[in-house]
Amino acid sequence: MSYSTKGPKPFERASKSSHHHVINDPEVLRALTSLHVPPRQEAGQIGSLTIPFVPTQSEIEHVVAIDGGYTHVPIRDGYPSAAIHFFQFGALHFKTEDLFRLERFDHVSPEDMQRLKNMSRLKLALATSGARRSDCTSLEESVRRTLYEFLCMQQLEEDSSLMDTLAWFVFRRYQSSRSSRHTNWELGNNPYGGGKVMLNEGNMTKEFTFACPITSKTIFLTDVFRLHELIEEDVGAAGVAGYVAGIVEHLILLHIIRNLLRKDRAALKQVLFIMDRPTGWFGVTATVHTLMLELSEWLFDNHAFYLAGLEKSGAFVEHATLIREHMTAGSVLVLNDSYIYKFISPGEEDARRPYASSSYYGHKVIFKSRLGQMYVVSLPVKELLKTPQPSDIPNLMDVLTHIEQLHCDMYENALLPVALANKLVSLSAHPSSQILKAFAKSSVA
Template identity: 50%
Template sequence: MGYTSRNNRRPFEAASKASHHHIINDPEVQAVMEHIYKPPQNDGLSIDDLIEDFNPPENNPVEAIIAIDGGYTEVTLDKGFPSRTMHFSQFGALLFKSEDLEEINTAAFIDPEDMARLKNIHRLKLALPTRNVRFQDESTLQGTVLKSIFEFFSKNKLEEKHSLIDTLAWFIFRRYKQGNRNESEKRWNLATNPLSDEGDQVTLLEQNMNRDFTFSCPETGGKIYLTDIFRFQEILNEETGAAGILGYLVNTIEHLIIIHIIRQLLNLQPEKLRKVLFIKDGSTGFFGQTAFLHDPMNDLVNWLLDKYNILLVGLEKSGAFVDHAHEIQNKLQPGQALILTDDYIYRYILPGGGDPNRPYASTSNYGHKVIFKTRKGQMHVISLPVRELKKSPTAFDLPNLQVLLSNVENLHCDMYDSALFPVALVNKLVSLSAHPSQRILQKFANQNAK
C-alpha cells in the first residue's frame, strides 16, 4: 500500500503502473489460476423439475404490511487521527395498510398527503464507538461496544410497553410457549464469557437473570449482559476496532424489531398476525457470530405457523443469488418460481460442494430461497421461512408460497432493480448517505465528543 500525505506537504505515493506483469508472469500465480473453479453459466441449464407455476389465491389475507430495514455510516472523529471512528446506525419499521397502497396505485397522480399515510415509521438510532475511542466509564473498546449494544436494546421500545432487551429474553428463553417449555429452553450456553480471561463458556440460567437483564459472572462477579449472547466479544479487537461486527449487528437488530412487533401483536391483537405481512430486507438467516440465533428463530417460526400461519418474507437485493437470477431470467416464463435445491445452488451459483448430510446454510438460515419472475417480468430473489430446511425442497415445504408470491408481485416497485415498494420506501427513510449525512454526523460527533 502507498503512503498518504497528511498535510499536503509531501506528494501522495501513487501505486506503480508497471508492476502487474510480475504477478501475471509468476508461475505460482499461474498455477493458482489453473486450479480456480467457477460454477458454469446457464448454458445447458435444466430447471423444469424445480419450477412452480404462480397461481395467485382468490383471496389475499394480507391487510397490512410491515417492512424493516437498517443502515449505518462511518464517521471519523478527528481529521488528524483518521483511525478514530464511530458508526451511526438507523433502523426503521414502516407500517401501511394494503388498501392505502391500492388507492395510490390507481391514482393518476400521487398526492403528498397520500404518501404521508404510508410513512408511518418508527426509527431507532444507535451510536457505536468502533475504533480508538471508549466510554469514560469503560477501560476498553470491547467493554464500550458491548455496553453500547446492551443500552440500545434496553432503552428502545418502539413506543411499546416492553423494551427490545425484554423481547430478546422472551425470544431466546421461548417465553411465548409459557408453561410448555422444557428445561433446556430456560438456559443459554454462552460459548465465550466476555469477562473471563480464558474466554471460558458459561451457562446463563433464566432464573438467575437480574431484573436489568444481566447475569453475575461466576469468575469475576461482574455483569454479563444478555446481549453478550451475540458473541461479538469474540471478534472485537482493541487495535483493529469493531467495524467488522456492523453487518451482523444490523441484521440481528432488524430481526429483533420484527420479533418485537410480533410479540406486541400477540399481546394486543393476536388474530391480526394472520393478516400482516412482514418484509425483511435481506435473507432469512443469522450470520457470523450470531448464526446460532437461527435455532430459536426456527422454533419461533414453527410455533407461529402452528398458531397464526405467520407471513414473513426476506427480500435479497444483491449477491450471488441475485446475480444468478438476472442471468437466467430468459429461462423463466412470466409467472414462474424456481425453488432452489442444494444440488442446483452448488452446481450453478456457489463453488462449494456442500455438506452431504446437511442442507445448504443449515447452521445460519431458517428459510429457503426462491427466484420468482412476476407476470410482468420482474425478477426477485426471496427467502421464505420453513418448518425444516431440506436439501431438495418442493412447493409443499414452503408454507404460504402462493400468498407470498402474490404479495411480492403486488408490491413491486420500478424505482430500482428487484425492488419492493415498502422496502424501497423504508430504506429511503432510514438510510444515511455519504453526503451530506456523513459530513453532518461528523461535525455533530466532533462537537459533542469529549
Template identity: 45%
Template sequence: MSYGNDYSNKPFERASKTSHTNIINDTTVQSFLSKCKIPPYHEEIDDKDIELLMLEEPTKNPIKNIITIDGGYTNVFVKEDFPSSTIAFFQFGALFFKHQDLLDLKEKPFIDPEDFSKLQNIQRIKLVVPTKGIALDGEIDFVSSVRRTIYEFFISQPERNGFMDALKWLIFEEYSSSDNSKIWHLATCPHCSIGVDIQRKNVQNDYTITCPHCGGKIYLTDILRLHEVIDNELGAGGILGYLTTAVEQIIIVYLIKQMLNIRPSLLSQTLFVKDGPLAFFGQTANLHKPMRKLMTFLNQNHSIYLVGLEKSGSFVEHAVQASKKMLPKQMLLLGNSYIYKYIIPGNGRDSEPYAISSYYGHKVIFKSEHNNVYVATIPNVQAMVEPQISDYININEILYNITALKCDLYYNSLVPVVMANKLVSLADHPSSDLLKTFAQEKIIQ
C-alpha cells in the same frame, strides 16, 4: 507495502512496474488458476436443472397489513488525526400500512398527499455506537464501552426493555414455555473468555448475568457475541453489518411478541417484509436456531407471513440470468444441487443444506406476472438439502402479495422496501458529512 511521506517532504516510494512478470511466469500460480472455475451464464444452464413451478394464487388474500423492516448506518470520523476516532450512526425503521390503502392509491389518477401519507407511517429507531478510539464514562476500555452501548439500546428501545425483553423471549422460547431451566450457551464470557451456560432463571431484572467463572457482569446482549470481534486498538468496524441484521430481525420478533400479547389474529393478516435474506451472520449466526423454532411455533399455532428480499449479490445476479428461461408467475426453488452448480462456487456437502448455520429459510427465485424478478427467502420448519414447495411456509400467499407490491421507480423494486429505505437510509452526502460535524461538536475531546 511502499513507504509513504506522511511525516516529511520526501517522495512516496512507488510500486514496481515490472514485478507482475514474476507472478505471471510462476508455475504454481498458473497451476492454481487452472483449477479455478466460475459459475456459468444463462446460456449454459441446463434446462433439466430448472424445475419450475407455477404460483398458486390464493382464492382469498389473507393479508391486510404490510410491515417492512429496514435499517442503515454510516460510520464517520470524529477525529481524523492519528490516533483516529470514529462513531457509527444507525437508523432502523418499521414501516406499516394497510394493503387496501396501496390498492386504492393505484386506482386514482392523481395522488392526494393525504392518501400518500397513509403509506408513510414509520417508526424510526436510532442507535449510536463508538467504532474506534472512543470510550464511555465509567468504562474500563473500548470493548466494554461498545458492549454497554448495545445493552443500553436494547433496554431503552422502542419502549423500556422492549428489544431486550423480545430477545429474552426469543432465546428462551417464552412464547411456548415457562420453564425456568431453559439454557442458552454463550461461547465466551466477555471478561474471561470461558463458555457460560445462561439459565433463564439466572437472568436478573436488569437483564444481566454473573459469570460463574470470573464473577464478571454479562449483559444479555452479549449473546450476540459481538465482543469477540471488537478490539481495543482496531475498533468495532467489523460488527456494523452483523449488528444491523440482528437488530432488524429483533424488531420483527418484538412486533410478533406485541401482536401475540395484544391481538394474535393480527398475525394471520400481516405480511412482514425484511430487506435482505432471513439469516443471522457472523458472530450472531446462532440466533437463526431460536428464530426457526419461533417460525415453527407460529406456523403450527397461529400464522406467519414473513419474507426476506435481496436487492444485490450473487443470487440476484444469477436470478437475472435464470429468469430468461422463466415464464411469468413461475418460481424456481433453490436447493444444494442448483446453488453449488450455478451460483456459489464449490460442491457443498450432500448432507448439509445451503447456509444451514445462518439461515432459517429457503431461497426462491420468482418471476411475477409483471416480469419483475425477485430473490426471496421464506421461513422453513426444517432446512432441507433439496427443498420442496411444502417446505416453504405460506409461499404462495407471500409471493402473490409481493406481485401486488411492485414499484416502477427502480428495477425489480417493491413499494414498501423503497419507502422504508428512503425513510431510514443515511446517504454519504450530505448525511455523513452533517453527522460528522454534529458528532465533533458534541463529543468532549
C-alpha cells in the same frame, strides 16, 4: 504496498512493469488452473426446474417493512483517528388497501404518501474506533454496554423493551410448557475468558444481566450475540456494524410479533413482514438461527407467520439476473442444494447438511413475476432441507402474491415498502454523513 504521505512529498506509485513476474510464475498458473468456477445455467434447463406462480387470496391486510441503515463518521482526523457509527432503524407500516387505492390515480398527493410513511424510528450512536464511553474501561465494554442499554430503552411505543423481547426469544417464553432446554442458553464464548458459560433464566436479574461464574463481572443478555469476539482495542469495532444492524432489525420483527400475540393473536395472519435481508443470522450471531427456527415452527403450528426476506445484491441476485431471460413470466424456482452448489456457490456440497444450515432459518426462491420483475426471496420454514419442495415452504404463494402486488418502478425489481423504508432510514454518504460528522465533532467533549 506502496508508501503514502501526508506531507508535500509525492505518493509512491505502483510499478507499471512488475506484472510479468506474476504472469510467468508457474505457481500462480497452477493456482489459476486449479480453480473451480460454477458454470452458467443453460437456457433449456430452467423450464424443467421452475413451477408456475399461482396467485392466491389471503387474509393479509397489513404490510410491515423493516429496514436499517448506518454510516461511519470520523470524529477526529489524523492519527490516532477516532470514529463512531450512527444507526437508524425503522418499521414502516401501511394497509394494503391504501396502496391498491393509490394505483387508481395518476398523481399521488402528499397526504396519501404520508399515509404510507407511518414509521417508528430508532437511533443509535456507537463508538467504534479510537473512543469509548467515559464510564467504561475499554472499547469492548463500551460497545457491549451501549447495545445493551439501547435495547433496554427502546420500546416501539409498547410497554416492554426490545431487551424484554430478547429474553422472550432466547428463553422461549412464548411456549406454554418449557423444559430446562428452553430456559438455558449456552454462551459459546465468555466475554471475560474461560470458554463457554451457561446462561440460566433463573439466574438472570431484572435488568437482564448475569454474573460471570469466573470473575463475577456483568454478562449482558445481549452477549448471546458474541460481538465481543470481533472487537480489538487497537483495530476497533467497525466490524460489528453490520451485525448490529441485523440484530436490531430482527428484534424489531420479534417485538412486533410478540405484541401482536399478546394483544390480538388473530391479527398475526393479516400481517406480511418484509425484511431487507435474507432470513438468516450470520457470523458470530449465527447460533441464534436455531432459536428462529424454533419460533418459526411454533408460529406455523399455532398461529400464522408471513415473512419475506428480500435480497438486492450478492451471488443469488447476480444469478437471478443471469437467468432472467430463460425464466417465463409468472414462474418460481425453488433453490435446492444441488442447484446452489452447481450454479451459484463455489463451495462443495455437504451430503449430511443443507446449504447454510448453520445460519439460515429459511429457503430461497427466485421469483419472476407476471410483470417480469425478478426477486430473490427467502422464506422461513419449519425445517431446513437439502431438496425443499414448494409444499415445504409455508405460505409460499401467499407471500409471492403480495410481493407481485407491491412492485415499485422506482428501482430495478423494487418493492414499494422496502424502497420507502430505505428512503426513510438510510444515511447517505453525502450530505447525511457530513452533517452527522459536524454534529458529532461539536458534541464530543
